[in-house]
Amino acid sequence: MKKWGNTAKRLPAIILLAAIIIFLELVVRIAQVPGYILPPPSEIAAALIDNHALLLSHTGATLSAVVSGLALAIVLAVSLSLAMDRWRGLKEAIYPILVISQAIPIFALAPILLIWFGVGLLPKILIVTLVCFFPLAVNLVEGFGEVDPEAIDLMKTMKADNWMIIRSVKLPSAMPYFFSGLKIAATYSVLGAIIGEWLGARAGLGIYMLRATHSYRLSHLFAAIIVVIILSLLMFKMAELTGRVAMPWQKEKNNIMEG
């Protein structure tokens, strides 16, 4: 039932997308646009299929930077926001800097990381971490700020220790905030890794795209773009799914939201 409902809701988008693809295919063929300007969708599909092994191995490289960078960002964001919640002075000192740090363009920062750490995996992981850290930390800080002080008082009358208050009250009540941050971070994470790879890497979708561009194989470039889109969507879906599994009490709400 629900599946059908979702499909029906997405139908207009699917139809539009199909129409665009067909339109592009026709335009390119009729006007005889050369492949290095705009390849027809059919050629992009062929590039995807012919190159799938190579694409897959580059995807693997990108994915390992994405996953490690995101994991590192989660660990850092959770610990730092917990510390900021515990010590008010720390929050007042760090939070503004955190916000300002967002004004630093990642494109400017990435080359510096490459100079410091070489073209290996580490600078890519760090770029992903940088990109993901902010939405996670900001959401967590906000989440911890919204914890009901009455709930903490209640725990105090049970003589619960600090760790138990964190575990049973603060973390769960910040969880919805965390997961909305994670959805944003997960989407950014792929982009972060690609930017890192553009600036120098031995493997990864970013470097694949760069090579395809340099050799005017636009169909390969578009094939890689499609893989990047799929990867980003997958990361987003994963974040959403983890959120649902981690917050079973929200099931009702999720159902309501989906209609």
Add this chain to the structure above:
Amino acid sequence: MRVIERLRLDTISSTYISGGEILPVLDCISLTVKEGEFVTVIGPSGCGKSTILRIAAGLIKPDQGEVYKDGAIITGRPQLVGYMPQQALLFPWKTLKQNAALPLLASGTAKDKAYEKVEKMLPLFGLDGFANYYPNQLSGGMKQRAALLRTMMVDSNIMLLDEPFAALDALTRGKMQDWLMQIWEQFKRSVLFVTHSIDEAIYLSDRIYVISDRPGKNAIEQKIDLPRPRRIKVLATAEFANYKQLLYKALE
């Protein structure tokens, strides 16, 4: 047998500061709860009833006065008490069983032992079979009972209950009152109870403190000498009507 004073609030005055403004809430309030006694605080909305409970639990330090628990000063230091806040405050991310077991887990009981203890109490609280339900899957009355069960799980002989039945319809409310009385008669805890309802106060209490409008002051203290166990028919007696009139006057 010597009657033990479980709780004493001695000339408590308290203010809240919000937005730079000072709001006097309690003015020289004194009250006691003896061992096994059911004491009710009644007063108009905003007179500081919830604040009295928070001070009694040691969660707020009053500007003046002391709080004694079992004879020792505990003013402003959170105590191990069965506290049920006005918004029952079951954690939505925990099942009924997990919510009710919190006090046991906080005091270091092993998880399976704690759950076992909770499960044993479920029938008495009319919650049999709902152990693994989340609060948003329970009815209003069930939530209140679950919160009471959690309060009861605190290993303390003092219970502070803040309008536990206010959100319920009259019918459910009556049932819950009877049920609370039975539980109380069975476990003999000392209860400090807050309500808006004169009927509820008389029906349940050994003693009632009427608090005046903000800043809350002691208006009157009324002993209720209705025989126990009390059942619903006591509402129709002349004594009950007398008490009602007395309290009604004091609240005007």
